[in-house]
Amino acid sequence: MASFIERMCLYRVLVLSVFLSITQAVDRSNFKTCDQSAFCSRQRAMKPGQSSYTALLETLELSDSHLTVQLLNNNNKVLLLLELYRLQGNMTRVKINELKPIKPRYEVPDVLITDPPTELMSVLAQDEHRVVLSLGGEDWRLILSAQPFRLDIMEGPQVLLSLNSRGLLAFEQLRIRKDTKSQTDTEEAGEKEDTEKHDKEKVSEGEEEEAEEEVDQPGMWEETFKTHADTKPNGPSSISLDFSLPGVEHVYGIPEHADGLKLKNTDGGDPYRLYNLDVFQYELFNPMALYGAVPVLLSHNTHRTMGLFWLNAAETWVDVSSGQGSSEVPQTDVRWISESGIIDVFIMLGPRPNDVFTQYSSLTGTQAFPPLSSLAYHQCRWNYNDQEDVSAVDQGFDEHDIPYDFIWLDIEHTDGKRYFTWDNNKFPQPKDMLQGLLDKRRKMVTIVDPHIKVDSSYKIHTEIRSRGYYIKNKDGGDYEGWCWPGNAGYPDFTNPEMRKWWASMFAYDQYEGSMENLYTWNDMNEPSVFNGPEVTMHKDALHGPWEHRDIHNLYGFYVQMATAEGQIQRSGGLERPFVLTRAFFAGSQRYGAVWTGDNAAEWGHLKMSIPMCLSLGLVGISFCGADVGGFFKTPSAELLVRWYQAGAYQPFFRAHAHLDTPRREPWLFGPDNTALIREAVRQRYTLLPYWYLQFYHAQRTGQPVMRPLWVEYPEDIATFSIDNEFLIGRDLLVHPVTDERSSGVTAYLPGNGEVWYDVHTFQRHDGAQNLSIPVTMSSIPVFQRGGSIICRKNRVRRSSSCMENDPYTLYVALDSQGNAEGEIYIDDGHTFKHKTDKQFIHRRLSFTANSLSSSDLSPDSQFPTASWVEQVNILGAQKPDAVTLTATDGGESSVEFEFDPDTAVLTLRKPGVNAGVNWTLHLR
């Protein structure tokens, strides 16, 4: 009896201590290191050296669109096929696959928006050692060396990039499994001979030399992590390739990691890992995988920006090593390792940062143009308990005169975590609730996760099951895992039929209680499987013919794709969707917004929100944000205020909190803090026209909205490592206060010869300096670039829709030559008519030679707007004698003005012109 109790006691202590350790930080033991991942450790064991591959130049074929050549692995005589494409827009695509794989290897579909258009490649020179190809321009060349195989991309005499220069190309060919006995006893020579023969037969094809025997290594045919077995019926299939970037010290990208903007050297540590995972309480400054993966790396130096897009959706590890190359030139070496699939790399040659963004977006598309209101403020919590709670919070915002556009419902709103349903007790009348929000021109988001409760009385489940849309386990049955609802199935979103069906579930008559102001949040779509290996799906689960191993990092991408499609369809193709996702892949920018997952109410996490979103922006995903306040734990009032101030200047602006934390609506921290939060949110609302314009640009050009400084100042080395401040578009520089009890920050203002204006005081500062700024609790250091014109709507109302017809105030910040330029973009804010019917206004505002004028940038588009120009503030101005307005019809009128000699701000009173027409203001 006593001993039983003792045991029980011990057990409890253990359980308790496990919980305690979990609450402190991430439980690293739940996630693999490279050493614990068989293919990674296998590949990483291979050291740089002479490549075992030879390009068989005699097999070279050159067509209009591409070049092919066979690569021979001299060790095992396996042949690979290399395909080289010169793509339009200064890109090169390198594809390597097995020449004759015993079964097809996975090639990632649906991520590229189109088959990338090619350009003619021509041979400049050829001998038995190498082939020189022209990549266009005067001296852009690609050199293919035969023995050992390597590729060099040159500009003139300069090597821009080399492939396989360190000999790390490794391609594990698919093979027939040796018989089970040899698997248990690989030492038996007789067994080996058999397989050797077999291999030889398969690969020799006229080769006389003996192929080296290949020995199975542990983990090739099965692997166990913790209690989870991965059966690996297809055996080893991993791939690896190295890239060398001479002259490069700074590389960026490959999100998602909770790490600084500039990628670190991974020598001696783990590589950066790309494997979408639901990481509980993630750690900062760590290359561990997180919720999403974009296998795109950018390199940058003062001369050139380039990009590498490794199109592979399997688990991937990226080693980064910077150091001195030959002759004291800095060099960065990058090595990609993926578990399966093929090598398919897009080399984006820049040369300017914006060229790389254009190149990458020509492959995977641009950021979806979001509804204007989704750029406003979002109020979320796990959970708003019931309709009364929603209504009380809504009322609270009005009572405290804080604007908001979206209120969110987390998983508790459903009937037992059955998505597309409502808890009947808590939300008996969802349409009444939505109508109440609609009456205030506000919106709602409900969560719809991809794990589906296994419950024969749940329509969604029975439909998916009967249609056979679930992912299958290795034995062919429906894969089941544990998630919020308990036992759950996971729909196979890689199946287009499944996606189509899923999209149809968002129709108003399918999703009961939904209305046009209800939008969607896809969480847990890594996918999260509580009882799966590394809290995700078993790699041997099956998506039709493919293993989950092959498609893993694509799953979340497809979930968001299908959901966004559903939202478009429910409105008959008229309305823009808004879908937030936690998991993502290259191309996810086409479907909505991304947030940085389950962060914590800590100053470090507030700081980290900047590099995390900057990294996402660099690889196309502009609509990024972090949970304001921090998801886990409870923020101090100071941290909460600072987070609102920072979040107000990041693309996706949503407060969120864990179920176990005390309430933290903005008015719960005393009147002073309420006022500070109100002010931060109001600043966001005044700038919505600017944010909207940035997203319009992002959609058109693929330029990130939130940018690292180096993107705009690519030659200023001082900017290359900055990740505590950022630019929104080109014209606003933000340096949020992210330290506790801060009395000042030092912001770097870039640009030699440029000027910057404090947006609050209009004080003018020179560029190319570190500026010390004293701060108080109300400070949000933001600067407008001299030479820019920014349009704001200063009449902040309770939601962005209410501000639709409000007038603009222009902030004309003069550069040192007295010039400035800006744009204004207006449309209905929520439909596709800007695209389908050309219903929009896009105008250039330009100040030069003492005249400010508005001219049409898109004469063939039209949109009627009630908005007008209320006020013009010219920063860095001199006092004029008179100001006159020339209207569209040529009529002139005088405009009253006020000049503040202390701030050098000239304020023009009420020009009153419509925002959609031509006009000129003359200062005399």
Added chain:
Amino acid sequence: MDFNLAGVHWLSDLLLCTQPLPVPTIPTERQFYEENKPFTCLDGSSTIPFDRVNDDYCDCRDGSDEPGTAACPNGSFHCTNAGFRPTFIPSSRINDGICDCCDTTDEYNSGATCQNTCREMGRKERESLQIMAEITKEGFLLKQQLIHEAKRGQEDKQGKLTELQGSKKGLEEKVEALRTVKETAEDPEKEAKERHLKAWEEQKELIRMEKDKTRMAEAFLELDDDADGYVSVAELQSHLELDPDSDGSLSETETQGLLGGADKVDTSTFETVWSGIKDKYLSEVSQGQSEPPAPVETPQEEESRDFVSDHDSDHYPEDYAGEEDVEDDEEDDHEEEEEEEEKVPPTVQTPEKREDDEVSMPPYDTETQSLIDAAQKARDDFDEAERALREVDDQMKNLEKEIGFDFGPSAEFAYLYSQCYELSTSEYIYRLCPFNRVSQKPKFGGSETNLGLWGQWAGPEDNLYSVMKYDHGQGCWQGPNRSTTVKLTCGKETVVTSTSEPSRCEYLMEFTTPAVCQEPASLDEVLHGHTEL
């Protein structure tokens, strides 16, 4: 945009025609907006031509030049709301497409179709005010009653306390007097009992010696195997239990030593030998039949110890398990447990009875017995008096505690003391015991959860008694200890009207009681005050 002007407020005419505002909006400030005269911002910051009042451009820092438009970020708009209550709204709500003023005046140019609902709202408000007024009135009357009762209760308690203080004094004296009586009666009792005991001891000794002699004779006969009238070394040597050094063998020398140095002893000499060996000696008969040894004192003690330890092993784990169950440190469970433990009867009495196995003591003689009876009575009387005193003490303590509680400015909340109120929801039964605790019990099985113990009054400074705070309830995983805020509103009845959990483990309870009803302004006044506008 739809500019349906029919019935539009004058403000819209103003805006559309950019005419100056004919009448200022705010009655009290009407004087400052004098048509065709320069307007000075209400904060005096600047003066502007009157045509810039309400011209949809903010000229005054305080927003006072735009009382009818949304131009000023800090402006406010006055809804007259004829038929209802006039109100100010932030000027950002003018023409935002949302009907804020029931008289529709805020949406004169937004295209929103607003209905004038002032009359209806006024009617509803009057109705509800009327109902509230009635509730307040009745509630206030009830409150007076409560105050009265509380006062009387307080007085009663005070009186009772005084009374108790008086009786306590009497009782203390009585206890002292009875103590003397008891002590006086106990002296002769003690003497008589000791006498009796001594006589009994003597008698017992005689009996014991008699028994011993019999045993000795029996032993002699038993040992004297050859019946020669002597016990020899050889005859004794088989009794290993007598081995002085307990080495397992009884040597000749050792045996001789036992026999006082002789080789054999006769009956009379055996007497001296016997006294040396009798404690260890085991009868051959009993040895052979492995009969349990005669009950002597030592085994008895062991047995009783066993009993106690048995009790321990039975009981200890329960305690242990109990503590585990209340991992969350629920104080009440501990209390209950302690009570339980107290209820467990004392267990060490039983073994004493075993003495009866021996020859029992003869009853006291009549004289002694009467002395004992007299002393017992004195003791009982004393105990009773002492108990009565303790009771009075307890009562006084409880009374003092109750009197010391903050039951509101006029003790109007006193009636809630030691009461409990329940509210049943779909899942739980919530229970509020004012000034004590709040708890939650699942309807369909499961143990009760402590949602907080009485903390303090926690209303705002000017209305302290409108909120009760209960804290230090059962702990939450990764969260705080549960706590409950109880909001009190005026009502005729004392009821828990709702509960919610706005944050994890922070509960909110709404509770109506007449005790918070404020003295109503006369109903006429209330209604009049609103119809005037």
